[in-house]
Amino acid sequence: MPERRYSARHWxxxxxxxxxxxxxxFALAAVGQTWVRVVNLALLYVMLALGxxxxxxxxxxxxxxxxxxxxxxxxxxxxxxxxxFGLHLPFWVTLPAGFVVAALFGVLLGAPTLKLxxxxxxIVTLGFGEIIRIFMNNxxxxxxxTNGPQGINxxxxxxxxxxxxxxxxxxxxxxxxxxxxxxYPLMLLTLAIxxxxxxxxxxxIGRAWEAIREDEIAARAMGINTRNIKLLAFAMGASFGGLxxxxxxxxxxxxxxxxxxxxxxxxxxxxxxxxxxxHIPGVILGAVLLTSLPEVIRFTVVPAQQxxxxxxxxxxxxxRMLVFGLALVLVMxxxxxxxxxxxxxxxxxxxxxxxxxxxx
Amino acid sequence: xxxxxxxxxxxxxxxxxYALVALGYTMxxxxxxxxxxxxxxxxxxxxxxxxxxxxxxxxxGLGLPPVxxxxxxxxxxxxxxxxxxxxxxxxxxxxxxxxxxxxxxxTAIGVSIILQNIAMMVWGRSYFSFPAFLKxxxxxxxxxxxxxxxxxxxxxxxxxxxxxxxxxxxxxLGLAMRATSQNLSVAALMGVDANRIIVAAFxxxxxxxxxxxxxxxxxxxxxxxxxxxxxGLKAFTAAVLGGIGHLGGAMLGGLLLGLIEALGxxxxxxxxxxxxxxxxxxxxxxxxxxxVLIVRPSGLLGPKETDRA
Numbered sequence: 001m002p003e004r005r006y007s008a009r010h011w012x013x014x015x016x017x018x019x020x021x022x023x024x025x026f027a028l029a030a031v032g033q034t035w036v037r038v039v040n041l042a043l044l045y046v047m048l049a050l051g052x053x054x055x056x057x058x059x060x061x062x063x064x065x066x067x068x069x070x071x072x073x074x075x076x077x078x079x080x081x082x083x084x085f086g087l088h089l090p091f092w093v094t095l096p097a098g099f100v101v102a103a104l105f106g107v108l109l110g111a112p113t114l115k116l117x118x119x120x121x122x123i124v125t126l127g128f129g130e131i132i133r134i135f136m137n138n139x140x141x142x143x144x145x146t147n148g149p150q151g152i153n154x155x156x157x158x159x160x161x162x163x164x165x166x167x168x169x170x171x172x173x174x175x176x177x178x179x180x181x182x183x184y185p186l187m188l189l190t191l192a193i194x195x196x197x198x199x200x201x202x203x204x205i206g207r208a209w210e211a212i213r214e215d216e217i218a219a220r221a222m223g224i225n226t227r228n229i230k231l232l233a234f235a236m237g238a239s240f241g242g243l244x245x246x247x248x249x250x251x252x253x254x255x256x257x258x259x260x261x262x263x264x265x266x267x268x269x270x271x272x273x274x275x276x277x278x279h280i281p282g283v284i285l286g287a288v289l290l291t292s293l294p295e296v297i298r299f300t301v302v303p304a305q306q307x308x309x310x311x312x313x314x315x316x317x318x319x320r321m322l323v324f325g326l327a328l329v330l331v332m333x334x335x336x337x338x339x340x341x342x343x344x345x346x347x348x349x350x351x352x353x354x355x356x357x358x359x360x
Numbered sequence: 361x362x363x364x365x366x367x368x369x370x371x372x373x374x375x376x377x378y379a380l381v382a383l384g385y386t387m388x389x390x391x392x393x394x395x396x397x398x399x400x401x402x403x404x405x406x407x408x409x410x411x412x413x414x415x416x417x418x419x420x421g422l423g424l425p426p427v428x429x430x431x432x433x434x435x436x437x438x439x440x441x442x443x444x445x446x447x448x449x450x451x452x453x454x455x456x457x458x459x460x461x462x463x464x465x466x467t468a469i470g471v472s473i474i475l476q477n478i479a480m481m482v483w484g485r486s487y488f489s490f491p492a493f494l495k496x497x498x499x500x501x502x503x504x505x506x507x508x509x510x511x512x513x514x515x516x517x518x519x520x521x522x523x524x525x526x527x528x529x530x531x532x533l534g535l536a537m538r539a540t541s542q543n544l545s546v547a548a549l550m551g552v553d554a555n556r557i558i559v560a561a562f563x564x565x566x567x568x569x570x571x572x573x574x575x576x577x578x579x580x581x582x583x584x585x586x587x588x589x590x591x592g593l594k595a596f597t598a599a600v601l602g603g604i605g606h607l608g609g610a611m612l613g614g615l616l617l618g619l620i621e622a623l624g625x626x627x628x629x630x631x632x633x634x635x636x637x638x639x640x641x642x643x644x645x646x647x648x649x650x651x652v653l654i655v656r657p658s659g660l661l662g663p664k665e666t667d668r669a
Contacts, residue, residue, distance in 0.1 A: 062462055112654050113650075113653075116653055116654075120600075120657065122465060123395070123596065123649065124649065124653055126593070127593075127645075127646035128650070130593075130642070131646050131647070134639075134640065138640060262589070266469055266473070269466075269469075314481060315480075315481075321476070321477045325474035326470065328466055328469060329452050329467045332456065332464075332466050332467045332470070333455050333456060336456075
């Protein structure tokens, strides 16, 4: 890559963005702690969506059981840092453990499904996700590993020495809540994952993924080891999911199989697809939009119904899911590339227009 | 612990329901290569709609015979499901017929979510129990018991499947369907209206799904807005097991899956020394699915193909 010189304006821009990101939790906290939590959740989903984007967007392998890796990461963290087994390992053991275990599960899923493509792969991954959930639900007997449907409680928060990120405290005269403290490591890791993804996309590996997505046979003919490259996609995607899962467990302090149903997989997939498959800014947009959607609905639908009918007629959760379903259908029909597709994808879709089966 | 024969009977009953639903998947897949993810939701809506009608008729207290009440439920559920299937095909699948393969799969998931939530708004989150107006007689033989409801389910399923085979192999519509599934564009050149055939496949599938929904809710005595998902997934597994796109395969796959589940759930405790119990029943379907796709992706009766994209 040729050496680039950055102007002073460029650095000023970076500094402004950095300052904005640093001050964001304080600005949000002024409105309400809920919003800090929403941003934290959005960051987790950005990580998940970027992980899934590697598998679906870059390598073109439709994975409908992605949440299983999130679950594996969360359980790895929880089992190593909770009273359940009496283990309280520090975060620099538990988070990497979630990362590695999830990557292993990624390979475990990837290896037998290498030959499958398209919708067949989607169904197998869906089955895999359900199997993981069923096992989590039932592995409390005869040996209690996951504590079954009750889930695992009292999971340790992230701690540096004795300094817990979960406690509210006053630092230098500023009230800093637990979620606000969590924001910083989350943002840091998210930025790291974004940078990693950007670098990956333009690397040899990223181009190999893209080649497989476009035409696997041609990619193999070009000398790409499709088996290893696909496994790598599964492992990398899964590991980001595992990391996000570990963070989720530490923030919530409680996990149960219920949090890892098929709907969650679909949600993350919707983020990737709605945002723009394979386009990193698009995927981030999708994750942020869909995470804030329920909050927005909660603050608009309920009061709107109360104003109109005097009571809450339709459950906001149902409306949220309906909006989801409609968004999936409409975006696929109207903007098949997603809300913010990459320039290449946009061009491809324009070229492809009018080909294929006879139009109705 | 029930005996082997008992598990066999339960498995065949469950299997015939799976087979009916699997036929819907396989017909649509055979013609346009789409996994209609929302098909399971049709089963659910069929069950809930029939249940509402049955409950209303019972409440009206007209003293109608049970068979008439069941038939009334079916007569409402079937057209409703068929209507939904046509709307779904028209709105969500037809505009995407030339699109990349992932696109219709994702809209199918979207449709499935929409139907589920509409059902939740209409019927609520709670479980509906099937009114106990059918007098179920149990027959005992060779240490196993079989109810007349089970016999009815299997017999009705068999009649419907025979009817479907007759339609597909003996009528002009069936000929057109087979031609379309072999090659859509060539069939169109031969004067087959492809859109009509596709709609017909959706319609037949939806009608069978409605019947299956009524059967399953009567058999288990319960229906709820979430039942379609797992049932649909299992029926899809059955279709893949038999060879997707192959009608006989869907029937065979459905029966086999029912048997595998019943026998598996019945014997897993003994086989593993009590480590795993029947609560792993749902895992079997997925393990079978994964194993089939890896070993023989074209299914038991499907044509041998090396590459499925």
